[in-house]
Amino acid sequence: MMSNSGNDYYHNNAQLFFDQTVDVDMSNLYRVFLDTLPPLAKILDAGCGSGRDSRYFLEVGYEVTSFDASSSIAQLAADYIGSPVEVMTFQEINYASCFHGIWACASLLHVSTKELPEVFVRLRRALVGDGVLYASFKYGSGEHERNGRIFTNMNELALSGLIDRVGGFSEIKTWITGDQRAGREDELWLNTLLRSEEIN
Numbered sequence: 001m002m003s004n005s006g007n008d009y010y011h012n013n014a015q016l017f018f019d020q021t022v023d024v025d026m027s028n029l030y031r032v033f034l035d036t037l038p039p040l041a042k043i044l045d046a047g048c049g050s051g052r053d054s055r056y057f058l059e060v061g062y063e064v065t066s067f068d069a070s071s072s073i074a075q076l077a078a079d080y081i082g083s084p085v086e087v088m089t090f091q092e093i094n095y096a097s098c099f100h101g102i103w104a105c106a107s108l109l110h111v112s113t114k115e116l117p118e119v120f121v122r123l124r125r126a127l128v129g130d131g132v133l134y135a136s137f138k139y140g141s142g143e144h145e146r147n148g149r150i151f152t153n154m155n156e157l158a159l160s161g162l163i164d165r166v167g168g169f170s171e172i173k174t175w176i177t178g179d180q181r182a183g184r185e186d187e188l189w190l191n192t193l194l195r196s197e198e199i200n
Helices: 007-012 014-021 027-034 053-061 071-081 116-125 156-167
Strands: 042-046 063-068 097-106 127-138 145-146 149-152 171-179 188-196
Touching: 014 071, 027 053, 027 097, 027 127, 027 171, 027 188, 042 053, 053 063, 053 071, 097 116, 116 127, 116 156, 127 171, 156 171, 156 188
Parallel strands: 042 063, 042 097, 097 127
Antiparallel strands: 127 188, 145 149, 171 188
């Protein structure tokens, strides 16, 4: 979930957020992501929110590291997962060649447009040489604020420009899906799978 905006919102609404997201069926997205990873891969759940995805990855045999920027959400997630969740923002990521996969589901959208390039560099450094990043954004363009939270929207053109600017990623697949939450199926998401590459 959030990284650098909306901390008060998530602190004040932690249980509500948890309840609204913990049971959402993400199986179709899991399948696409996990098919790119080796068995027993190490996964970073970046902005883990309720811990829903971390728990699934753990249950099917992956080694998972989880973090979230909200201490309130992180505690709920840790209780749900049964393992620690670090409190950290995307801007504080400092891993080096640690993970085969990074799962950033509906979390990078709280990073401002101007900060996304640096954050993508940090994510790339956290991956092993041919590791894979999954990320999803609300489909659209520009930034807007709601309930004290920044939302950075993304479309294919903006994503392509970001990848070109950052370097070190090749696009595996980019596709659009509807929201999986009941009553919000008309909300669109841009999903992308990117493979890290050596930068000469």
